[in-house]
Structures are given as structure tokens and as C-alpha cells.
Amino acid sequence: MDESEDISTAVYQSNWHLAEPKSRRYLWMMMMRSQKPLGLSIGPIGSVNLNAFIQVCLL
Numbered sequence: 001m002d003e004s005e006d007i008s009t010a011v012y013q014s015n016w017h018l019a020e021p022k023s024r025r026y027l028w029m030m031m032m033r034s035q036k037p038l039g040l041s042i043g044p045i046g047s048v049n050l051n052a053f054i055q056v057c058l059l
Helices: 003-013 021-034 050-058
Strands: 039-041 047-049
Touching (some): 047 050
């Protein structure tokens, strides 16, 4: 599990559903966004995930 998924889990395990409606909406968006994998777009070639990018930088 990577760090962004940890954020989603931490928000979900909090009492986010008891917050004010506006805060609940922001926390829900944070949970949804943190479940998407982090990647970089490299134009017409496609996209690269963080691990592949780090490997290329270390070459």
C-alpha cells in the first residue's frame, strides 16, 4: 500500500461523517482523490507511475 492510500484510509477511519456538510464534502473529495495512483504524463508517449519515474532518474 502506498502513502496516498494511507491518507484515504486515515480519513475514512476518522469521524468524517459527523463533520459539517462542507467539511464532509472536502474530506470525501480527499478520500476519492487519494485513491487514484500518482503518475506523470509524458506527452504522446503516455504516462509513467512514480516508481518507474524514480528508476529512470536513478539511471
